[in-house]
Amino acid sequence: MNAPRRIILDTDPGIDDALAILLALASPEVELLGLSIVHGNCTLAEAVANGLAVLELGGGQHIPLFAGCDRPLLRPLTTAHDTHGQRGLGYAQLPPARLQPAREHAVDFIIRTALAAPGEITLVAVGPLTNVALALRKEPRLAGALREIVMMGSALRADGNVTPRAEFNVYADPHAAHIVFSSGVPLVIMPWDITRLVRLHESEVDRLAQPGKPIGRFIADATRFYIEFHRRYFGYDGCAINDPAALALVFLPDLATYTDVYVAVETCSSLTMGFTVADFMLSGGRQPNARAVVEFDTPRFLSLFVERMRTLEERLYP
Ligand code: BDR
Numbered sequence: 001m002n003a004p005r006r007i008i009l010d011t012d013p014g015i016d017d018a019l020a021i022l023l024a025l026a027s028p029e030v031e032l033l034g035l036s037i038v039h040g041n042c043t044l045a046e047a048v049a050n051g052l053a054v055l056e057l058g059g060g061q062h063i064p065l066f067a068g069c070d071r072p073l074l075r076p077l078t079t080a081h082d083t084h085g086q087r088g089l090g091y092a093q094l095p096p097a098r099l100q101p102a103r104e105h106a107v108d109f110i111i112r113t114a115l116a117a118p119g120e121i122t123l124v125a126v127g128p129l130t131n132v133a134l135a136l137r138k139e140p141r142l143a144g145a146l147r148e149i150v151m152m153g154s155a156l157r158a159d160g161n162v163t164p165r166a167e168f169n170v171y172a173d174p175h176a177a178h179i180v181f182s183s184g185v186p187l188v189i190m191p192w193d194i195t196r197l198v199r200l201h202e203s204e205v206d207r208l209a210q211p212g213k214p215i216g217r218f219i220a221d222a223t224r225f226y227i228e229f230h231r232r233y234f235g236y237d238g239c240a241i242n243d244p245a246a247l248a249l250v251f252l253p254d255l256a257t258y259t260d261v262y263v264a265v266e267t268c269s270s271l272t273m274g275f276t277v278a279d280f281m282l283s284g285g286r287q288p289n290a291r292a293v294v295e296f297d298t299p300r301f302l303s304l305f306v307e308r309m310r311t312l313e314e315r316l317y318p
C-alpha cells in the first residue's frame with residue numbers, strides 16, 4: 001500500500017460530518033492529523049463537543065481537535081439545527097467526551113501543519129469555509145504549501161438545499177468560499193448535485209445497529225433524525241451522506257469522474273446569496289479554478305462505507 005495520505009479534516013459536526021470522521025478513522029489509506037472545527041450545522045461549542053465525542057467513539061483519542069471560527073467572516077451565523085438536531089447529532093446521545101480540545105486555534109493548526117510538510121497535506125473541508133479562508137489570509141504561503149483542498153459544497157448544476165440557489169456550506173459563509181475559490185490551491189469540489197443522491201436508507205442503517213455495537217447504534221440514532229428531516233423537507237427516503245462521500249475521494253479518487261470548471265460565488269444579492277456560478281464551458285478563455293465531481297459510483301461508495309463501519313466496530317468493540 002502507498003503511504004497514507006495525510007489529511008486535516010475541517011468540519012462542523014453535524015451528522016454526516018460525524019460519519020466522515022468515523023470513515024477517516026476506519027480507513028488505513030488516510031492519516032488523520034487533526035480535526036479543525038468550524039461553526040455551521042450547529043454552534044462552534046456544540047460542534048467541538050460533538051467532534052470530541054465522535055473521536056472517542058471511533059477510537060480517535062489520539063487525534064487532536066482544534067476549535068476554530070465561531071461565525072462567518074461577514075454574514076450573521078446560520079446554523080442547521082433543523083437538519084442535524086438540537087445539539088447537532090440527531091437522536092444520538094453520546095457520553096460527554098473526556099478528551100479536551102487542543103489550545104491552539106484551528107487556523108494556526110492548519111497553517112503550522114501545512115507549512116511543516118509542503119506539498120503533502122490535503123485539507124478536507126466539509127463545513128463552511130471560514131477556517132480555511134482565514135488561514136489563507138493569515139498566511140499567504142499556505143496556498144502554495146497545501147497539496148490540495150477537497151471540499152464538500154456548492155450546487156453547481158442543481159437547486160440548492162438551503163435556498164433555491166445555494167448549498168449550505170457555501171451559503172453559510174460565501175465570502176470565505178470566494179477566498180478559497182480564488183486562492184489558487186488545487187481544489188476538488190464534491191457538490192450537492194452529486195451528494196444529494198448518495199443516500200443511506202433505514203434498512204442499511206438498521207443492519208449496523210446490532211445490540212452491543214455502539215458505532216452502529218450511534219449511526220442509527222443520528223441518521224434516524226436526518227432521514228426524518230429528508231422525508232419532511234425533500235420528500236424522499238434516506239439521507240444524503242455528503243461529507244464521507246467527499247472524504248472518500250482522497251483515497252479512492254476513481255470513485256468519481258471530474259471536469260475542470262471555473263466557479264465563482266454570489267456574495268451580494270440577498271436573493272441568490274451563496275449561489276455558485278459554474279462555468280463548465282470556460283467561456284472567454286477562463287482558466288479553471290477547480291475540478292468538480294460530475295459522476296460518482298454511489299453503490300460502490302455505500303458498500304465501502306458500511307463495510308468500513310463494520311470493520312471499525314469489530315476492531316473497537318469485538
Ligand atoms: C453540507 O451541509 C451540511 O448540513 C452537511 O454537513 C454538509 O456538509 C451539505 O449541504
Ligand code: CA
Pocket residue numbers: 011012013014016017040041126127243
Ligand atoms: Ca458538514
